[in-house]
Amino acid sequence: MSAEGARAGAVTRGTHSAEERPKRTTRRFPRITRDTARPEGGGRAAPGDAPAPARQWPLLVVLGGVAFGLLLTSLDAFRAGTLVIGAALLAGAVMRWILPSVGMLAVRSRFTDIATYGVLGLAIVLLALMAQPDPRLQIPFLKDLLHVTLSSNK
Secondary structure: OOHHHHHHHHHHHOOOOOOOOOOOOOOOOOOOOOOOOOOOOOOOOOOOOOOHHHHOHHHHHHHHHHHHHHHHHHOOOHHHHHHHHHHHHHHHHHHHHHOOOOHHHOOOOHHHHHHHHHHHHHHHHHHHHHOOOOOOOOOHHHHHHHHHHHOOOO
């Protein structure tokens, strides 16, 4: 294969060198995405010369909290374990909001990550507080809603 044939093959596969790359003439997004950008805040949480666990400490804090909550749940402390899991997710939302770089804790945009971690963490905490027996939190309209959905109108 000649050099020009190899170059033509490279062009058809979409691997352009810097000088061969076509100039964008429009501000529209391209139809075919060839690469992905890291999420906002997805940089390292510690300097690059630090060991890997130190660079990803925000993710390890959340995963450690979830693992501890699962351990508590497996040891028959259901309410305490699920509260710890919800608190770990809420801590992830707070870290994503406050810290400029959180490493792999950043999955999508900052707003999406905060909303996802926050809603899931809050839902888990509320469900843990409402769990039977002896619920710590009672929401009256939920009992009425359950009564309406389970009653039979024969």
